Amino acid sequence: MSRRTSRLTGVTIAGIAALAMAAAPAIASSGSGAGDGAAKGVKGPHGVLDIQLLSFNDFHGNLEPPSGSSGRIVVGHAPDTADVDKDKNTDEPADVTVDAGGAEYLASNLEAARKGHPNTLTVAAGDIVGASPLLSAAFHDEPTVLAMNKLGLDVTSVGNHEFDEGYKEIQRLADGGCINDGDGANNQNSCPTGSFPGASYDILAANVIEKSSGNTILPAYSIKNVNGAKIGFIGMTLKDTPNIVTASGVAGLEFTDEVKTANALVPVLRSKGVKAIVVLIHQGGTPAKQPWTNPTSGNAYLANPTYDYTCQGGGNLTEDSAILPIAKGLDPEIDMIVSGHTHQPYVCNVPDPAGKDRLVTSASSFGRLFTETTLKYNFQTRDILRGTVEATNMIVGRDVKDPIQTALIEQYKELVRPIASKVIGHITQDVLKGGAGINAGGESQLGDLIADAQLADPSVVTGGEKPVIAFMNPGGIRADLTYATSPYGEAPGDITYDEAFTVQPFNNYLVSMTLTGAQIKEILNQQWTGSNAGSGKKILQVSKGFSYSYSGTTLGPVTLNNSPLVDTQSYRIVTNNFLQGGGDGFPSFLKGSNVYYGGLDIDAFANYLTSFNPTGYTPGSLNRISGS
Structure with a gap:
């Protein structure tokens, strides 16, 4: 997997001020090392290269398999004969679910999906940390960053929960180092093993500006070189982040408009020879309810949608979904959008400003799903062939554990026990x-x-x-x-x-x-x-x-x-x-x-x-x- 170089902030891109206008602050790129990326896989043909993109979102530090409804995925419906919701209506639909999620299973499922795909990247759309179970939160989410390093994450955007402990903390998680927190004061303990290396993946925050400097707090974009094919990733959180996190976590920051910010970065990436562009954005949509008819009574109902209903199974996103105006406004040069925040599963085409279908995906939350996207890159045009982009949400079944993740979990379970078991x-x-x-x-x-x-x-x-x-x-x-x-x-x-x-x-x-x-x-x-x-x-x-x-x-x-x-x-x-x-x-x-x-x-x-x-x-x- 490609490795991150150290964080750079305040890198001014010469000659784009007129293009970027007010939407482009001084931009932090991912630097020359991570920005150009290490080539992955074997050298491909000069014509068209097959590329796999694996994506997920809203992991929230769920190293162990999440429990209850947070650990289940809806796969179908059946009559509520057991009256699960206690409303005395046994004719209505009840969800048929399977258990899913957790770092051990996400890692093993991703590894299995990569087989046969030498040209592959793994990306995410924010809230990887924050609102986490104690196993991760007790250590300022350092275990989750280590887990992401081990499962091969290449790049993610920030989400609103990355700001739970303030933006300096997400910078520390990116770069490494320890907090002098009194070795367990307030039931938290940074670096219980003595050190913390930070993320080996890029963490992007294109629309988060430090007011005092005018710079992005983390890189705005990352360029990955996949066997000679350059793909640019723009990472953002929702502009309304200040309204849904603590004031202290975003003090001194400005969150700029998602569409204006991403569109201003398109010419920046093109100036670097990058025409294949993917937006990773922590904002999402809500799937509409799924029609269901009781096979015995013939009565019709609206049910919770299955994981594969929206939009491939005939479903759609509700009109008030916040991701829709963003998707409709992003520059047509942007080829795909990986979204999150709403914890919902969907794979949908949303027309870009030129009226051309563009894929928008989200993979639920807590590692219960990941999205597998396949696409073709044209070396002559240096761009993604939009018509070849296909995606499917995949259930993270709990069949095979990744032993590396298991070892990490067991290590931190012992470290957290004195706090957790009281x-x-x-x-x-x-x-x-x-x-x-x-x-x-x-x-x-x-x-x-x-x-x-x-x-x-x-x-x-x-x-x-x-x-x-x-x-x-x-x-x-x-x-x-x-x-x-x-x-x-x-x-x-x-x-x-x-x-x-x-x-x-x-x-x-x-x-x-x-x-x-x-x-x-x-x-x-x-x-x-x-x-x-x-x-x-x-x-x-x-x-x-x-x-x-x-x-x-x-x-x-x-x-x-x-x-x-x-x-x-x-x-x-x-x-x-x-x-x-x-x-x-x-x-x-x-x-x-x-x-x-x-x-x-x-x-x-x-x-x-x-x-x-x-x-x-x-x-x-x-x-x-x-x-x-």
Whole structure:
């Protein structure tokens, strides 16, 4: 596999200012070594060369096979005779799934796919790290970078989660080196083996600019030489990244328009003799539902699409898919788009500005799928023959483990055990974020627990003033707490730090602030307006004593301790720094005054669970949020 040279920033490309206009900052290329790339495979003919491109996205540090629905892929449908969703309708469709994903199996599947393809590259579209299981997160995602090195990743774009610990951290993961984090302070430990070499693959961030220098924080593009065929890769994250990550993670950065940025780089690549161009972008689409007819009753339904339905099986992306206007606006010189972010599977043709079909792919998430693309490169035109580009999403079956990945996982499982296996609390029954654990208004058992933990955390008390309301974003609740789960042999109901971390894996800080009653109502209305309009509502989870109702997009009564919230009165609230920074489409949190940063959300969660020992925590009635 080709190796990365050291990161270069602030490399000015002479003579392209007029072409790039405002969309092109000072651009960091991947340097002369990685930029020209090591030739792969045997020398091909001077006419046409067959090339294989393997791609995936949104791996999120899932070294071990992901569990639950996160570890399954929909392959078909059958009547819900077991009434899986408990809605008493056994005629409707239930998903037929297979288990998939995990680094050991992704690596072995990629290796098997490469056989017979001497001219091959492996690429990704961001969120390789971040929101990771503890096995990776406890070591600042260094194990995931090592896993990507070993499975042969050549180049990836950044995604929004690459900024979870700030952009300096993703630069460190690219270049190597250790963090002096106190050898396990805050349950994290950089370089537990003594060193960290960094990524052997290129990490690209064409549309992420450091405001102070005007330079991209990482290379904007990478040129790979495959047996004499030069292919340029432009890597970007979604321009709205600041709205979905913590403010501190993107402080001092500017995220430029995806289309303008990529189009401005086309003449840059052409000036280097590169006409074959692929965009790796961390933005995606949503497949439309799949029609299904019950073979017995003949009743028609809409079902979750299978992994191969969109678009090859007759499906399509919904019209509001964010990737569509990007795909339609990218320069016709760009030959293919590898996308991500939405964790969805699709292989679709979207017309470019010249009306010519262009492939757009996404391979679900967590290593459950990869996309195999084959294409032909014409040496005479130095370009990809667009009509030869064909792609298929492939399931990462759990049949054969890659022994190199297994060894890496086993090494870090031993290193993380002292942190992961510590029992911190007890539950008397399942505490769920969805299904039977959520009401019609969107309030969940686990949302109640986390919000109450935030409210009880002493680290956010300042000047003797305690918060009276806590808010938690539902997207930050990543897993259930289940009574029977015992990953380290602990008693049923015992909750380990590993289990708690899986619920809240972001290491966000808790932040207290003062808001007026009117501002709190603004926030509640933003659950279904602004960027959240039409998104199915983002229902914030709230702490005990606070309640509200809504009907459609109309907010009803809002009370605190059974008294109506007063618009002109000030209230001390607590949330995480993601929401405090206006994340998830809640900009009114930015209006808070007397902002005070406390400890980590995972620490508050763990400490609150501990406070219920020895009897354990039992979820209460879901009576804080009502609506439909």
